[in-house]
Structure formats: C-alpha cells, structure tokens
Amino acid sequence: MPICKDRTVSVAGIGQGKTHTPAFAAANAKVQVNDLATAVAAPAQNTYGSLAVLKRPVTPSAGAGGAVLSELIGLVYEGLNEATPWAGLAERLRHVLAASNVTVTLHHFNDRPYDIQVMSVAQDDDTDWQLAERVYRERFSHIELVNPKSLMPGDTIVFGPRDVEPECAARMEFINLASCLRTCFAEPGGMRCWVDVIRGRTVPEHPFSAGDLELIRALLPHLSRALELYARLKRQEAEKLIYEGCLDHQVLGCLLLDGDARLLCANQAARTIIDKHQGIELSHGRVQLQDRAGQRALDKAIANAIAAREPDGGHYHGKLVRLHAQDGVLLGMLAMPAPLFDYYQGRHVPSVIIHLSELTENLAMQQVSGGSPAELIAQLLDLTRQEARLAELLACGQSISEAAGQMGIAVTAARNYSKNIYAKLGIKGQTDLVRILFKSFALLR
Template identity: 30%
Template sequence: MLTQRCNSYYLREEDGLYTSSSLIPLIYSGLLEQSPWQQLLVTLREVMASDVAAITLRTGSQHLSPMIIWDREQPLTQNQISQAQADHARLLGDDPLNQLLRQSGDIFILEEVIERDALEASDFYQCLMKPYGIEHQIGMCFAEPSGWVCTIGLMRGGERSAFNSTDKEILLELLPHLEKSLAVLARLKHSEVECSVFEQALDKLGLGVILLDRHAEVVDCNEVAKNMLRKHESLTILNNRLFSQRDKEALDKSIQEAIAASDSHPAIPYIQPVRLSAGFEELGLLIRSIDTALYQSDKSPKVIVYLSNPMRDNVLSTQLIRCLFGLTDTEAHVVMLLCNGFTLSEVALKLDVAENTARVYSKRIFAKLGVGRQVELVRMVLGSVALLA
C-alpha cells in the first residue's frame, strides 16, 4: 500500500511498518549541516503534513541551554522568534509532552496526555500554541549513551487532523537511525573539543603546525603558523603550497620524501629538520610523515610541518611561576626575566634595583629551587607547565 503525504514524498507499508526512503539519508547527512538536521526537519514536516517541525538538543549539562532547530511552513519574524524562544524557556516545565519525553523511544500525542479543557486553560497553550496557530502535537525522545538527549516534535494547526498511531509508527521507524546519528554527533563534537584543546596547547608552546596532503597542498594551518608566515619572508604559502625562494629545492625534497614515506606499506617514519634563514631571524622547520593507513584519500593529511622561531621570547606568567615554585612576586618576576634571556644587570634595570640586589634575589631563587646556575633554572622552568599558561 502506498500513502502519499505530499507531492514528492511517499511512505510505503512493509511488514506492517511505514518506511521513508526520503528521510533516513537526511538523518545522517544532517550531521554535516551547520544546524544539524535542518533539511531533515523540512522534509519531515512535509512528509508528516505538519506546519512546524522542531528538534531540541540537550548535551547532558544542566548549565547549558538546549539547542533548538526548527522549520516552519510560515516563517516567523525575528521579533516573533525572540519572543517564542523566551516564552519557551520560561514555560518549558509546563509543556505537557516535554514532561513525559524522558527516555529514548518515548513517544506521545498531545491529546493522549492532557484533556482539551486543561490544555486551553494552560499558559503553555495561551502563550506558545494559540498565538502561532498550533493545535496538535506529537513528540518523541531519542538519546545516546554519553548523555545527549533530543526531542523531536511535529505540530499542526486546527485546520489539519490530529496525529494518530500511523504517525507514531513513522517516527518510531526513524528512532534507531536518529539514535545512531546522535551518537555520531556527540562523538564529533567531543573530538572537536579535544582538537581545540590540543591546538591551544601548541599555540601556547609557540609551535606552528601545517598539514599537507599527498599533493603537497596545505590542508590546515594553525594561527601560530599563520603569524610566523606573515613575519618571515623566507617561507610562505603560494598557490596553496609551502614555498621558500631561498631553500626551495631542500624544502620540496624533504616534503616529497615525507609523502613517499607516508605512502609506503607499511608506512616508514620520516623526520627531517630544515632551517630557513631570513636576516637576523631564523625559522626552524621539522618535517614529519603521518601514518594514514586507516585514512587514505587525496585530501588526507600526509605530512605535518612544525615551525618554531628560536629567537622568540618565551611568554611566561609571573603568577603561575610564583604558584608552581613557591616564590614571592618579585622572585617570580626575576625568574620570568631570566628565562626570557635577560642578564642580571638587565634584570636590575627592569626592577629598578642595584645589581647586587638582583644577585641576592637570584641566589635566593637558586636555593629554593635547588639549582646552581641560570641555565639550570631556565631548563627547569621551561620544562614545566609554565609555558602553557
């Protein structure tokens, strides 16, 4: 049996259940959209002959507001959207369906959970349903193991019929796909946070990172690397490739060798340092192959290029040094200056004290930290987590 819901979408009955070839692919492709499942909601609203379709996403944290993605047949003005969002946040606890949608697979029709007279007397109906012409609702909950929970809702105006058991069956058929898709979304967002944390650590250490594919084209580049490239004429990105006018042959050779090492079966580790000179400033490069055995494509990263500037100042936090090593504010300031390459006489000038006073501070610091020379002090501090502050 075929049931037509709109001009171009059909639901067919198979073994007593309804399926939709139009909806399931959109559940998974929706993970790549800026607002997840936006196109799914458009299609689902049309297939289910509804006026509004919405997904409310909660990440499991009580401190974060839920993310609401929706589609309406009749778009709202920005003022209406703002008012609806404010009213929804205020009256969420009074939503008859929301109170019951707690576990994955919970599904209810509005008329099943509240009498019509009680509904029309509620603030939820008066503020969030009636003003927007909503009379009928159906809602379903889907979740994933790490704690992310979504509710999907469909709404119809009074000129349409109420939702029924057939509509429930359609949503329940989508349930396993929605659960899997939500689990993938949670994992993707978790990975994005991890990548952001690692990238921030590299930024703090002053390491530039550039990823190249098998064609030696730039796949990605962190902010530190971009800043270094802006300041150093010895290296630049030209036509989406790393280019060095003075050392082009050596740079290209190292990159091609790294690509070949990554393409080997099994992959061969390749590490090659390259130093580019630009006046009084030097830029250090470390070219390294990436083992991509489980991820092979023309655009997959094959080579990682680390950039560092040996001449840059190490930016340290005085407060962090004080806490890490049990120093006074002045002693921590002296340590910071010494680690940034200042001599004792220059430290004295910075602190506006006699050089002998600066020497007394340094001896006191050496005693507290158990070191005997400035080089040992610098090694200790730069080997700690102070650089990550």
C-alpha cells in the first residue's frame, strides 16, 4: 500500500515515546492473526503505534465460500502469466472484500520514493496514492506499525487511524483510509511481497471480519508457491536474454526450430548471413531455400533431427546441407536434434538446431596473421598439415574421394588421414568433424 512503505524501525507510542529495536517492537507491538480467536474476543484498545487494533471486536463471519476461495486461488496462479502480474487477483480481491484499494507490492525500495506495485482502485477513489506514499515517507517513516518490513512472511495484521499517532491518523482519514489488512509472503530466494487491502470510511463502520482474515490466510500458502514459481520464471527469462546476447556475439549462425520445423528464434549472426546472401530466407516462420534440391535435403535433415528426439529415434548426430548462394559463397547448414527435456514435450518444444556458416569465407578465404586455414586448423586441433587440409575439405561437405582428388592423393591415403583425424579428436565421423570446426570458426577469423 503506498502510504505504508518504509523500513525504519523506531516505534512511536510504545514505552512512553521511546525508540526501540525491531525485536522489542516485534515482541510488544504485534498482535498477529495467528491469535485470531483472542483478537476477536479481546476488548478494544487505542494505543497508537501498536497492533492492538486486532483486539477490537471483529464482526464474525461465516468464512469464505469454497467457490470464491477456489476462484481466488486460480487467479493467484493465473497471475504468473499476466502482463501485469496479479492484476486480476487484486481486482477480484477488492470486490470480494468490499475494499476501496487492493495493492500487491512486488518490491519495496529503501532509497526511492515509490515501490513496484500492482494496484486495483475503486472507480470513485480519487486519492493520489503516489502522493500519499511520498508524504508518508517524509513525515511518518518513524512509525514501525505501518512499516511493511516489520511484518514477517506468513503474518497478517489489521490497523487504522486509531492505531497510530494523531498526525498520521489525520493523514489516513484525509485519504479515506479507515482500515488496512496487510499480509506478507516470500519465496526461498529472498523475494518478499505484501498485499494491502484498504477499506474507506462507511456508515455504519465495516471492519474486517474473522472470515475476511481466514480468506487471506487461506490464500497465503498459494501466494508463496506462486511467488516461488514467478521468481523462477523471471530468473529463466533473465538467463534466456543473457544467453541470447551471447549468441548474438558469435560468428556462427544459430537457428532454433520447433517440432513442426517452424522458427523459434535466430541469433544475429544467422540473420546477418541470411540477409547478406540471395537464395536463403526466413519466410512464414520457416527456412526457405531457392534451390529445390537443397530445400529437399534440408527438409530431410530437419525431419531426421526431429525423429531422433523420439524414444526410439536412435542416435543421429546431424546432417550437413550445402547451399551455393547466388554470389558464389558456399553456405553450410548443420541440422542437429536439440537436447531432450524429460518433463517438457510437445510440438512447440525446441527440437532442431541449425548451425549456419559461410563455409567458403570461413575455411578458404579468411586468414589470421597471414596463415592459411589449414595451418590454423592444424594448430588449433593438433593435426598434421595434410590432415588439416583434409579436415578443411570434409568440413566443406566434400566426400573422401572428392577431397582426395583435390589434394592429389589416393583415396586410401585420404581414408587413413581421416581415421587419424577422428582418432585424435575422439570423434566418430564427418558430422562430428563439421561440428567441431563450426564451433572453431570464431578462432579462425
């Protein structure tokens, strides 16, 4: 709630106006809903700066109906996917509890005038809640009662103008705050949130009932679980953005497809290569090649990669598809199955990774410090010059016989070289060799 946001720990009105530690305040100022029966039965007290408000008589209630509680629990979990988290819950809770304002505070700042909040306000409420919060921070930050951080996760409290010092009480009455029900919930990672339910002045008075408090307490475990899920989702979103940023700094293009061979995402390197060369494009969510034979080969490689993710799909390490762009550059597309996820299945799961590279430029044209690609490959992978030359040609998609002809050696000699390459690198075949060289392109620039 905007008016109740500060972390100071002094408490006015307890022990003849002395300032006490949080431990003293917790021991002397809090009457929690855990003692609901005592709170309902106890006589009224008006000592401001304490939570004695709960000792005032509370209107008995039959409790929250099962249908209402089920609806609110559903909104707790649906709130994870809302553009503004828990906006639907705040709105519905305001109607259920006949409140003028329901605020979910997602983060409390100590050094800023406003918090991160989701608020549902009645249509006839013209209160400037941001101004109210700023006034509170400037003038009433010494009152621990309305300090959100004084409330521990799982606790629920009720307070109003009769429970604070006169100047703060006058401010509450000015903004039509007759009573506030607050609860706190947290997740293991340290994220801590609050829900404030505010009721304005009515005739006759409409205090929070035992049933209202029971409803909030019934929601608390679900709020805590939902917050833990929310924190995990946000952490994964942050990691995803970081990893995508890393991909955009790579030379190697990466395309991620789902189980229907539709594009999920492409890094900046892939988009740059595709924009640079005629003959390949991303159209209608798919990788499209102008060369029909190349398109058939790519579609088959993608289908095999998708099939390899099935339980009986066997071992499939990928297939290199070559495409001669119209500008003469040889492009390589290595289609591989994406890793399997035990508990995440379906057609829209990331299923195929396509590594895209300009083979001609990377393996034949680019040089570092005057060295040839074969020399660089030899240094990088600890191969002889002949082995490195053969690895270069095989990575361009040539067969053993084609590479042997270009190198001017016998096919049997080329096969022996290839066996040496595979043994040195600990791989099984040409596809694995292509994968290793694709990953090394950044070092060959």
